Amino acid sequence: MKKIIYSLSVLCLFFCACRDVTDLLNDKEQLIAISQVDKEFSFKEVSVFSVNDTIQEIYIDEEGNVIKGKILATYQKDLIIKQMEERGFFYIPLTELLNDTLPDIFIDLLYVENKYAQVSNYGWWYDHYEPSWFNYWNLDTCYPYYPISYTAITSYTTKSFIMDFLYLRESPEHTYNAESCFFGLVRGIADKYTENEIAKYINQCFDQTPELKKNND
Amino acid sequence: MNKKYFFIFLPFYLFTFFNGSAQVNQFYSIEYSTGSLVGVSSKFINNYSWRGGQFNAQIFLIDNLAVGFKLGFNNFYSKVEPKMYDYGTGLRIYANTYRYVRTAPFQIGAVGHILPNDMIKPYVGLYLGLCYASESVMVQDVQARNENLGFILTPELGFYLQFGKKSPAGIKFSAAYNLATNHYNLSMSEYKDLQSVNVNLGLTWMVMHR
Numbered sequence: 130m131k132k133i134i135y136s137l138s139v140l141c142l143f144f145c146a147c148r149d150v151t152d153l154l155n156d157k158e159q160l161i162a163i164s165q166v167d168k169e170f171s172f173k174e175v176s177v178f179s180v181n182d183t184i185q186e187i188y189i190d191e192e193g194n195v196i197k198g199k200i201l202a203t204y205q206k207d208l209i210i211k212q213m214e215e216r217g218f219f220y221i222p223l224t225e226l227l228n229d230t231l232p233d234i235f236i237d238l239l240y241v242e243n244k245y246a247q248v249s250n251y252g253w254w255y256d257h258y259e260p261s262w263f264n265y266w267n268l269d270t271c272y273p274y275y276p277i278s279y280t281a282i283t284s285y286t287t288k289s290f291i292m293d294f295l296y297l298r299e300s301p302e303h304t305y306n307a308e309s310c311f312f313g314l315v316r317g318i319a320d321k322y323t324e325n326e327i328a329k330y331i332n333q334c335f336d337q338t339p340e341l342k343k344n345n346d
Numbered sequence: 347m348n349k350k351y352f353f354i355f356l357p358f359y360l361f362t363f364f365n366g367s368a369q370v371n372q373f374y375s376i377e378y379s380t381g382s383l384v385g386v387s388s389k390f391i392n393n394y395s396w397r398g399g400q401f402n403a404q405i406f407l408i409d410n411l412a413v414g415f416k417l418g419f420n421n422f423y424s425k426v427e428p429k430m431y432d433y434g435t436g437l438r439i440y441a442n443t444y445r446y447v448r449t450a451p452f453q454i455g456a457v458g459h460i461l462p463n464d465m466i467k468p469y470v471g472l473y474l475g476l477c478y479a480s481e482s483v484m485v486q487d488v489q490a491r492n493e494n495l496g497f498i499l500t501p502e503l504g505f506y507l508q509f510g511k512k513s514p515a516g517i518k519f520s521a522a523y524n525l526a527t528n529h530y531n532l533s534m535s536e537y538k539d540l541q542s543v544n545v546n547l548g549l550t551w552m553v554m555h556r
Contacts (some may be wrong), residue, residue: 131515158486159428161441168436287487316486330440337430337438 160317160326162333166340170310175233175296176343178218179226180206184238191246191284202238208328209236209292212335217343231297234310239291242319246284288319290327292334311341371412371462373404373506375518377548381420383447384523385541390481391445397421400546402518404457412457416473420544422447444484449540451477451498451524467506474499479528479540496528496540506550516550 181202188196210220221232294311313334315327335341379398383391400418407413423446430440453475460468477498482491504520526540 131509131513159442161439161486163440164438166436333430333440337432337440340436 158318158321160315160321160330162330162337163314163316164334164338165312166338167308167310168340170296170340172310172340172342173344176217176219177221177232178213178234178236179221179223179232180209180236181238182206182223184240186240186242188242188244190244200240204324204328205238205290205292205331208331212332216335216341233297235295235297235307237293237295239289239293241289241291242286243289244284244286246282286319287316288322289314289316290322290331292331311338313338371406372553373402373412373414373518373550374553375402375548375550376400377402377418377518377520377546379418379420379544379546381422381542381544383422383540383542385539386537387447387540387542390537391422391424391447393422393424395420395422397423398544400548402548406459406462410459410462412459412469413454414457414471414473415452415454415475417450417452419448419450420542422449422542439485441485446482446484447479447540448481449477449479449524449526449528449542451475451500451526453498453500455500455502457502465508465511467508469504469506471502471504472500473502473522477524477526477528477540479526479530481530481532483532490532492530492532494528494530496526498524498526500524504546506552508552514552514554516552518546518548518550520544520546522546 183199184202184205186198186200188198190196214220218234226232292313293309295307296310297307313331315330315334317326377400379400380394380396381398382388382394398418398420400416402414402416402418404412404414423444426443426445428440428442430438431443432438453473455471455473455475457469457471460470475498477496478493479496480491480493482489500522502520502522504518504522506516506518508516522544524540524542524544526542528540529538530536530540
């Protein structure tokens with residue numbers, strides 16, 4: 130009897146070990162905000178900006194097929210205009226621009242959606258998604274580890290909102306060059322893209338970039 | 347001792363045979379291991395880890411001195427709430443981060459037993475060996491990962507509690523401090539060593555030859 134209890138206790142140590150079923154992105158995950166500013170660029174020298182009225186949409190499925198489209202920029206555009214005006218820049222709608230004139234900064238908007246699908250084999254020591262013996266355990270989503278082997282198909286779609294700030298300047302040859310001086314990216318699982326959430330992270334892109342000011346006092 | 351066990355532990359019998367020890371006690375333990383990173387490493391992960399295990403074997407050379415080895419792993423993990431990381435080049439990221447340090451040391455060492463014939467057998471040990479470590483930071487589904495091998499030194503204190511005077515089974519409790527030379531340089535942190543403390547509890551099987 131003692132031997133049985135003893136053996137079972139040892140087995141329990143192994144069989145009760147749990148680990149997360151996957152470390153792929155899920156809908157519990159928050160959006161992230163990434164910004165990149167050209168530190169050499171002087172925002173004091175620019176004053177007028179315009180924002181694209183439409184957002185280019187690019188959808189890439191799990192097989193790499195690309196679908197492109199356009200949607201009207203609504204609250205995203207208003208939010209960017211508000212943020213830029215608070216920083217001392219002057220907004221001119223594209224329709225009010227005179228012939229042969231351009232704003233100092235043109236803000237282009239883009240949505241990119243990527244669909245990922247993956248077949249994973251779980252069980253014993255080896256994982257296809259991460260060939261490591263030391264996968265972490267997550268007690269929230271706990272699955273028996275050692276004795277069970279199974280296959281799962283995981284699929285999720287990420288969505289990124291990109292705003293690209295293009296500095297337009299005239300070259301000596303009287304052609305216009307566009308140079309990116311700032312770009313902000315909001316990325317996350319597509320289901321998380323509510324208006325409030327994306328507004329919060331667009332604002333975060335501006336808030337974390339103190340260089341983006343007309344007057345750097 | 348039946349044949350099956352004899353063949354499983356044949357290497358250890360050979361070892362003790364050539365050493366000619368008069369009294370041989372052997373301990374084989376499977377342990378649940380918990381722990382925490384300490385020192386500079388704790389800036390990277392400061393959560394207590396409940397994810398570890400180890401196997402430990404000890405063979406007596408003389409009455410109070412045993413040699414042994416241990417092989418184990420510990421997974422340290424923490425989730426850092428959203429904050430902004432500034433890379434200094436104009437790149438800034440505001441995100442949750444998930445941090446992992448996974449260690450797997452293999453060590454050999456010497457263990458001094460204070461009361462080897464009592465039911466409670468306290469001991470002090472010093473182990474030396476190699477430590478595989480991987481450190482990673484995840485932001486959403488993007489991972490930065492670093493793997494390396496270092497040397498590890500582990501002083502350990504503990505005791506065995508035998509279930510009965512003639513019982514071959516018992517439990518083992520131990521506490522250890524690990525100092526490893528594993529260094530890591532991830533995009534958000536850089537450390538020159540890896541320090542941790544462990545508390546282990548396990549089941550032990552004892553082989554006694556008199």
